[in-house]
Amino acid sequence: MTRWAMVADLRRCVGCQTCTAACRHANATPPGVQWRRVLDMEFGEYPDVRRAFVPVGCQHCDDPPCRDVCPTHATRKRADGIVTIDYDLCIGCAYCAVACPYQARHRTLRAAFAYDKPMENETKRRDDARLAVATKCTFCVDRIDDGLAKGLRPGVDPEATPACVNACITQTLQFGDLDDPASNVSQLVARTEHFRMHEELGTGPGFYYIWDAKEARS
Amino acid sequence: MTYPPGGYAPYGPDPWQQTSWDARAAGNFVCGGAGSGLIVFAALSDAGGAALASLMLAGLALVGLGLFCVSLELGRPLRALNVFRNPLTSWMGREAWTSALLFPAGLAAAMGVPGFVWVAALLALAFVTCQARLLQAAKGIPAWREPLLVPLVVTTGLAEGGGIFFAANPWHGTGTLWLLTGLGALVLLRIVVWLAYRRRLADALAHGARGALDRAGRVLQLAGTLLPLAVIAAIALGVVSGRDTAWLAALAGLAAAAAGAYVKYTLVTGAGFNQGFALAHLPVRDARAR
Numbered sequence: 001m002t003r004w005a006m007v008a009d010l011r012r013c014v015g016c017q018t019c020t021a022a023c024r025h026a027n028a029t030p031p032g033v034q035w036r037r038v039l040d041m042e043f044g045e046y047p048d049v050r051r052a053f054v055p056v057g058c059q060h061c062d063d064p065p066c067r068d069v070c071p072t073h074a075t076r077k078r079a080d081g082i083v084t085i086d087y088d089l090c091i092g093c094a095y096c097a098v099a100c101p102y103q104a105r106h107r108t109l110r111a112a113f114a115y116d117k118p119m120e121n122e123t124k125r126r127d128d129a130r131l132a133v134a135t136k137c138t139f140c141v142d143r144i145d146d147g148l149a150k151g152l153r154p155g156v157d158p159e160a161t162p163a164c165v166n167a168c169i170t171q172t173l174q175f176g177d178l179d180d181p182a183s184n185v186s187q188l189v190a191r192t193e194h195f196r197m198h199e200e201l202g203t204g205p206g207f208y209y210i211w212d213a214k215e216a217r218s
Numbered sequence: 219m220t221y222p223p224g225g226y227a228p229y230g231p232d233p234w235q236q237t238s239w240d241a242r243a244a245g246n247f248v249c250g251g252a253g254s255g256l257i258v259f260a261a262l263s264d265a266g267g268a269a270l271a272s273l274m275l276a277g278l279a280l281v282g283l284g285l286f287c288v289s290l291e292l293g294r295p296l297r298a299l300n301v302f303r304n305p306l307t308s309w310m311g312r313e314a315w316t317s318a319l320l321f322p323a324g325l326a327a328a329m330g331v332p333g334f335v336w337v338a339a340l341l342a343l344a345f346v347t348c349q350a351r352l353l354q355a356a357k358g359i360p361a362w363r364e365p366l367l368v369p370l371v372v373t374t375g376l377a378e379g380g381g382i383f384f385a386a387n388p389w390h391g392t393g394t395l396w397l398l399t400g401l402g403a404l405v406l407l408r409i410v411v412w413l414a415y416r417r418r419l420a421d422a423l424a425h426g427a428r429g430a431l432d433r434a435g436r437v438l439q440l441a442g443t444l445l446p447l448a449v450i451a452a453i454a455l456g457v458v459s460g461r462d463t464a465w466l467a468a469l470a471g472l473a474a475a476a477a478g479a480y481v482k483y484t485l486v487t488g489a490g491f492n493q494g495f496a497l498a499h500l501p502v503r504d505a506r507a508r
Binding site: 010011039041043050052054056065067068069070071072073074089090091092093094095097098099100101102103107109131132133193195197198199201203209210211212213 | 292304308309310355357490492498500
């Protein structure tokens with residue numbers, strides 16, 4: 001079996017937002033809609049203040065609440081763990097948006113552009129099928145599927161890897177098959193201290209956050 | 219998140235009020251619950267003939283109005299029939315299927331077909347339960363995913379329906395003392411559930427959600443509970459009698475219904491804060507080997 005997952009090493013992220021820009025470029029999302037965001041979080045009070053940059057987006061959960069609540073079967077989970085949306089089935093009820101504990105789902109009611117009129121690239125890449133329906137990070141599923149068809153390895157070969165991971169300047173983001181013990185993500189998860197966001201909700205996110213080296217805490 | 223044409227929703231680590239469902243969605247919960255409750259009270263009453271037909275049709279109209287409200291929120295309303303595709307796991311799908319059964323059953327009851335009054339009442343109960351479970355299945359909103367929300371929304375819907383039943387009692391005249399006492403019991407049960415619900419959520423809410431629920435709670439306690447219970451007690455104990463009774467019962471019903479509607483409206487539009495983002499551990503950045 002295959003379980004595609006993403007790992008974010010919080011010790012490495014510098015909050016450059018290159019992943020956000022790469023995602024927007026790869027997926028042509030409208031202004032304001034970021035399938036891959038990087039949160040700038042502060043903790044503590046002066047003078048003891050800590051800061052963390054946290055990449056967030058769809059966590060491609062094992063048990064996604066968005067799938068269970070969807071009245072149309074537009075949201076599904078593939079056998080490899082990727083949660084998908086069929087834009088032709090979605091009625092845009094936004095039930096999935098309020099069911100998602102990760103604020104990963106977006107619904108844009110009308111076409112939006114960076115300026116008053118669409119630029120040439122915006123006109124060219126406009127996709128009305130994605131208007132007024134739920135959208136979210138797909139783990140760049142088309143790149144993964146195309147890459148696999150060509151015999152490439154997602155997470156290793158850039159052509160088969162999500163755009164945000166390819167673009168990450170600090171190698172904070174890694175992608176791979178969690179069911180393969182030899183994969184980069186399995187190795188990272190095995191040798192580091194990590195957590196998953198809002199794990200208490202039982203959603204089983206496919207997105208791991210590394211916060212320390214394992215040997216440092218043993 | 220839903221991005222309105224006029225601007226973009228804020229987002230950040232701290233919780234914020236969800237922007238996907240607004241007053242239109244709240245209208246479904248308010249009207250759907252009240253309509254279901256009205257159908258249940260009509261079935262329990264002595265109403266027959268034109269009075270029963272009027273009450274049944276009013277209940278169905280409220281349910282229909284709620285569904286119409288929520289249809290205005292759909293991004294793709296022309297595909298609305300897709301809502302019937304997944305009743306197996308989606309409470310929205312189950313709500314749609316229940317409503318599809320409720321309308322013909324309610325119409326049959328209104329036309330006086332024997333037995334359908336009780337079928338409609340059971341389906342109305344199922345409908346309001348679907349609405350409650352629908353809201354509670356939204357895991358992204360702490361104030362909604364609390365399990366006690368289910369009895370709260372069900373009792374609120376029934377109390378609203380009972381309230382409307384007695385608000386209209388001066389016209390249909392089929393309200394009885396035991397039914398009024400039943401409304402009092404529902405109002406009492408509703409406030410007990412509300413207090414338990416608030417206690418369970420004490421530490422789990424964002425500041426904004428807590429403030430919104432506290433305001434709604436005050437309205438529910440004073441206008442939605444104390445006032446109707448005082449009036450119902452006065453009527454039951456014979457403190458008031460004669461023509462005043464019907465109008466006072468109508469006042470109690472209106473107060474019970476309006477407060478319940480306000481609570482549900484607040485739940486959706488004011489207490490729908492998500493839980494934001496949280497780190498279980500802060501990253502350890504130092505010179506150790508990676």
